[in-house]
Amino acid sequence: MEVVGRLASGVAHEVKNPLAIILQGVDYLTKKVDTEDRNIHSTLSFIKDATHRADKVIKGLLDFSSISKLDIRSENLNSIIESTILLMKHYLSENKIQLIKDFNEKIPEVKVDKNRIEQVFINISMNAAQAMPNGGTLLFRTYTKKLSQSDKGVGRRKEDPYKLGETLVLAEVEDTGPGIPEDSLDKIFDPFFTTRRGEGGTGLGLSSVRNIMELHEGQIEIQNKKSGGAKATLMFKIDE
């Protein structure tokens, strides 16, 4: 892992426990303090919100920097997406987001850590959902693709992850939100880059996604669609 990653992970571990103690303490005081003084209650509530926010950042950092052993197995990507959808179903229907599944049922198995890849789809779907506060459509698509010369990451260099003619499994997640502003497109994968700080965003969602995909020798790209909205494309090596 890079030095920055190790540093982040070390700090996050050190801060996690004290934060948990503060949270428990505030919860306890909120229940026990017997006063009509509104300032005391609002102060406790500020502490609680701030601690929750710090906790979210720390959890995100741990997620982002963790290389803790992957549990790699042969998995069907459609099933992984199905279980992600199951986890999010309630949230999506409450937010008037319609689901479309366009699965190729014949995709070969991929070698992945199921929990990590579920996290990837959750982070991407949450971003899509948050970009559609008044509802919209969320589409999941899977298919295979045989790589040709012009595809990214194909080549003869040693660091190129894919071989010419290799078949990959691809997943796409599309939304009908406003898309990503052009001047943000090259920053969205940076740790802590967020346009949603006011709504509790940490900016660690997509950097974790990229990290997890790299650990799987996979790739992720996010683009705006011509018809509006954003589209994430994820590429996975197949289990040969």
Ligand SMILES: Nc1ncnc2c1ncn2[C@@H]1O[C@H](COP(=O)(O)OP(=O)(O)OP(=O)(O)O)[C@@H](O)[C@H]1O
């Ligand atoms: N589907 C999308 N539509 C529009 N903008 C998006 C989309 N996905 C990501 N973004 C932009 O990319 C930024 C970074 O996303 P990322 O998931 O890393 O952080 P976040 O969502 O802001 O915070 P967190 O993931 O902690 O809630 C977002 O703040 C948003 O501006």
Ligand SMILES: [Mg+2]
């Ligand atoms: Mg996010």
